[in-house]
Amino acid sequence: xxxxxxxxxxxxxxxxxxxxxxxxxxxxxxxxxxxxxxxxxxxxxxxxxxxxxxxxxxxxxxxxxxxxxxxxxxxxxxxxxxxxxxxxxxxxxxxxxxxxxxxxxxxxxxxxxxxxxxxxxxxxxxxxxxxxxxxxxxxxxxxxxxxxxxxxxxxxxxxxxxxxxxxxxxxxxxxxxxxxxxxxxxxxxxxxxxxxxxxxxxxxxxxxxxxxxxxxxxxxxxxxxxxxxxxxxxxxxxxxxxxxxxxxxxxxxxxxxxxxxxxxxxxxxxxxxxxxxxxxxxxxxxxxxxxxxxxxxxxxxxxxxxxxxxxxxxxxxxxxxxxxxxxxxxxxxxxxxxxxxxxxxxxxxxxxxxxxxxxxxxxxxxxxxxxxxxxxxxxxxxxxxxxxxxxxxxxxxxxxxxxxxxxxxxxxxxxxxxxxxxxxxxxxxxxxxxxxxxxxxxxxxxxxxxxxxxxxxxxxxxxxxxxxxxxxxxxxxxxxxxxxxxxxxxx
Numbered sequence: 001x002x003x004x005x006x007x008x009x010x011x012x013x014x015x016x017x018x019x020x021x022x023x024x025x026x027x028x029x030x031x032x033x034x035x036x037x038x039x040x041x042x043x044x045x046x047x048x049x050x051x052x053x054x055x056x057x058x059x060x061x062x063x064x065x066x067x068x069x070x071x072x073x074x075x076x077x078x079x080x081x082x083x084x085x086x087x088x089x090x091x092x093x094x095x096x097x098x099x100x101x102x103x104x105x106x107x108x109x110x111x112x113x114x115x116x117x118x119x120x121x122x123x124x125x126x127x128x129x130x131x132x133x134x135x136x137x138x139x140x141x142x143x144x145x146x147x148x149x150x151x152x153x154x155x156x157x158x159x160x161x162x163x164x165x166x167x168x169x170x171x172x173x174x175x176x177x178x179x180x181x182x183x184x185x186x187x188x189x190x191x192x193x194x195x196x197x198x199x200x201x202x203x204x205x206x207x208x209x210x211x212x213x214x215x216x217x218x219x220x221x222x223x224x225x226x227x228x229x230x231x232x233x234x235x236x237x238x239x240x241x242x243x244x245x246x247x248x249x250x251x252x253x254x255x256x257x258x259x260x261x262x263x264x265x266x267x268x269x270x271x272x273x274x275x276x277x278x279x280x281x282x283x284x285x286x287x288x289x290x291x292x293x294x295x296x297x298x299x300x301x302x303x304x305x306x307x308x309x310x311x312x313x314x315x316x317x318x319x320x321x322x323x324x325x326x327x328x329x330x331x332x333x334x335x336x337x338x339x340x341x342x343x344x345x346x347x348x349x350x351x352x353x354x355x356x357x358x359x360x361x362x363x364x365x366x367x368x369x370x371x372x373x374x375x376x377x378x379x380x381x382x383x384x385x386x387x388x389x390x391x392x393x394x395x396x397x398x399x400x401x402x403x404x405x406x407x408x409x410x411x412x413x414x415x416x417x418x419x420x421x422x423x424x425x426x427x428x429x430x431x432x433x434x435x436x437x438x439x440x441x442x443x444x445x446x447x448x449x450x451x452x453x454x455x456x457x458x459x460x461x462x463x464x465x466x467x468x469x470x471x472x473x474x475x476x477x478x479x480x481x482x483x484x485x486x487x488x489x490x491x
Contacts, residue, residue, distance in 0.1 A: 002184050009217075013173045017218045018166040023361065027220045028133035031168050033143035034154035035129045040142075042155075043295040046129045046163035052082040052084065052108045054163075056132045057117065058125035058139055059103040065095040068103060071122045075105050078120045082111030093134045102138055104473050105308045106131035144310040145318040148294055149254040150222045162258050168220035175228040176217030179424050180204045186428055189238055190388040191435055203431045207424060212364035215345055216420040219360070223420045225255040230262040231424050234395045237269055238388060243444035245270070246282040249291035257319060257405075258418065260287070265398025269391055320411060328415060333403040336419040337373055339366040343416045366464050372430040379433055381450040382443075386436050391451050393432070396425040 038044050048054055062068035072090045079086055088106040095101060109117045132138050151485035153171040161167035184200035189383040191199060216224045234250035249266055252259025263283055270279040299307045311339050329341035342363035346355040375399060400422050407414060437444045
């Protein structure tokens with residue numbers, strides 16, 4: 001059954017995105033950076049299954065739109081004479097008065113004529129690979145503000161499968177598939193018997209049906225990998241592997257800095273299991289080591305000082321700044337739970353309705369999210385009595401609270417798709433709580449009694465019937481023997 005769910009999920013995702021031959025949302029940044037890194041740091045030219053060799057011809061900056069049109073017409077003629085065809089021209093790389101555009105033409109040419117195309121007048125640069133998006137300086141963009149691990153996955157897809165949209169998304173789809181397998185494995189591990197296996201299947205199916213999970217699994221962005229390695233750390237923690245859990249956090253952090261948020265609940269959990277000094281060493285040195293090792297190609301090529309300035313100092317300054325105004329709707333962490341200010345990843349045009357429809361939206365199943373939130377609050381007094389001793393509960397809400405704290409201290413630029421890091425854990429938490437409250441049902445009554453005692457204590461304190469101030473026992477001390485006291489001598 002699990003295998004059928006995974007296969008169906010992969011087939012659905014691949015089939016769906018194979019029809020989107022364009023950049024989806026922030027893919028324009030991550031894929032372009034991956035291609036640039038592949039060319040700059042590894043000296044590898046991406047290939048594809050297009051007709052000949054595809055290249056983006058970058059032009060020198062035109063003085064106005066009229067001249068830009070003349071240049072493009074001449075380039076089209078030259079490309080045709082060399083047996084090529086223009087894939088995207090001035091209609092795509094539209095002129096912008098403020099200069100925020102890429103003056104370019106994307107072409108397919110016979111491999112033998114690539115060098116000739118690159119010497120066409122007005123062309124200052126020729127970059128082989130899928131057509132770049134229309135953004136100024138995109139051919140030099142390296143996305144230094146984010147660690148490189150996820151871009152390595154995209155690069156690998158370009159090398160193995162080819163530099164084409166559906167191929168960029170294959171690693172993300174596979175990451176989603178691994179998460180689904182781990183959800184089943186965690187519930188099976190926590191609940192032990194056949195009930196655990198059944199709940200694992202149900203939780204896996206419920207996660208597949210989550211719109212946020214599906215959407216983020218089908219785009220070449222960073223966050224699905226953060227979710228993958230965060231969940232891997234949770235799984236390895238349940239398996240009592242300190243080194244493995246720390247390494248998974250390191251990979252999450254090296255995918256996106258917010259991956260380190262899960263390190264806080266991980267530390268709390270491991271402090272209950274191991275010597276604190278050993279835990280701190282693992283969760284500090286392993287992430288640092290992994291982060292530096294993954295940066296070696298950049299350090300070798302650019303130098304340590306440049307890497308530090310761009311990928312560490314510059315990256316943290318960027319994350320602490322307000323990055324966009326007037327762009328996609330920013331969503332506070334509590335918005336994620338109710339689907340408010342959802343980030344739209346992609347639109348399709350509905351000809352029957354004559355309008356654009358959002359088909360990929362970073363909004364989860366808000367009914368499940370709210371139900372899990374309510375049940376989590378309900379079982380809070382007995383969280384340590386859950387079948388996993390509260391580990392999944394702690395990972396889920398500990399990571400979420402870190403986003404809340406980040407918002408409080410000033411990191412206001414957050415989006416609804418950040419929730420994907422928590423979504424798989426949220427579904428796991430839900431089914432663990434359901435199992436606890438129903439096996440046996442008396443557990444529900446037990447939790448209700450716990451809350452009754454809490455509320456009664458609070459009420460008694462508010463009404464003055466009870467005190468939470470420690471009682472002083474000084475009045476119970478033996479009286480002082482004044483006869484033996486030393487009195488001060490008179491003057």
